[in-house]
Amino acid sequence: MTSAPPPHLTDALRRRGYLLTSWPWRAVAYLVTTVPIAGVLSIGLLVLGAPLLAAVNAARQHGRPIPLALVLFLAVGSLITLASAPLVSVAVTAIERWRLRLVDARPLPVQRWQGVAGRYTTATAWREVAHTFWLGSVVPLGYGMFALLLLLDLTLVASPWLAGDADQVIVVWTTVDTPRQAVPYAILGVLLVPVFWYGLGVIAAVQAAVARWLLGRPTDGAALREVTRSRTRLANAYEAERRRIERDVHDGAQPRLTSLTLQLGLARLDVPSDSPAARPLAIAHEQAKELMTTLRQIVHGIRPQSLTDLGLAGAVREQADEATIPVTVHADIGRSLPDVIEMTAYFVVSECLGNVARHARATRAEVRLTQAGDQLVVEVSDDGVGGADPARGTGLTGLADRVAAANGRLLLASPPGGPTLVRVELPCRT
Incomplete structure (x- = not known):
């Protein structure tokens, strides 16, 4: 019996043979399509971040005060960024919901457009803004660190060829002079290739998990609390209605049915057994008694008598x-x-x-x-x-x-x- 395919990358990473499936390629596709989005967003943040870092660095090293023009530029730029972020995040979120299917087949809750005002007043919109800032700040840093490690591994793999063209080649923590000295490092680099291939999946899984956490959370805590209160009200209303039905059946229908059964029993005693009406009357009497039993069972199902007693x-x-x-x-x-x-x-x-x-x-x-x-x-x-x-x-x-x-x-x-x-x-x- 074959196991069901994993619904998302995190599940696939836990299974044996992950590296031989299509999931690593899907992770790569997810990461590659992230690059242009994160690149554009990071450039926008750098427009504010770079001058700020430069000014803070100058102030720390040389004691220079931050120019008033720069302060105004940063203040106005920050306000514009915050004002435009809820609107920019609409497009980023739409693309992310589509891309997320590359590594996670589970559907995300559908978010309806709530107007421009809703982009500034709902928790859902600001979670989308947080996701946009995550893509423009943390994700590029993570990609850069991984790219640096990958470049070091490629240097290890190519070190025998590089050593043949130069006197000395720096390989991570040491130098090599000849291709023969570089062979062990090249073997280590080749052995690390599956680790990096798996690492790409881990990075994609973490990024997808953050996206799902920010974009797939319930819309509003207040709405959920109202749903809970509504469910409680419905349960209480059901219980009150159940008790009313129980009283009506017990105090209204059941006594009348009991009286009808007694009347039919008395009528059977007055009708001769050889009368044409005797058999239909006997059938009616038996049906009335069966109906009494059925009604008692219904009342018992509404609220067991033992629970009351x-x-x-x-x-x-x-x-x-x-x-x-x-x-x-x-x-x-x-x-x-x-x-x-x-x-x-x-x-x-x-x-x-x-x-x-x-x-x-x-x-x-x-x-x-x-x-x-x-x-x-x-x-x-x-x-x-x-x-x-x-x-x-x-x-x-x-x-x-x-x-x-x-x-x-x-x-x-x-x-x-x-x-x-x-x-x-x-x-x-x-």
């Missing part, structure tokens, strides 16, 4: 008693919990014990309920075969969605061969 710990112990394998329950719950948290924890245990019975081939299981501060921790473990994978079914995925709706998180440890541990952390602030 016994609380979370008692309801979980009741589930454990009904399991097909021995289940040990440890509960340390100090105070009452919000309804949403109780329901979530109950169904977590129910789904996990169901998975144990269906898939784990376990001989025993354990459930732990621990309330520590403002957090309820639910842990379900078993000694089964392990290998649980959310990608192979919707049970764990649905469970994770239910936990996320309550602002919690689900952690899964299930190596092949077992054991399996599901840990759910739920906020239980009342």
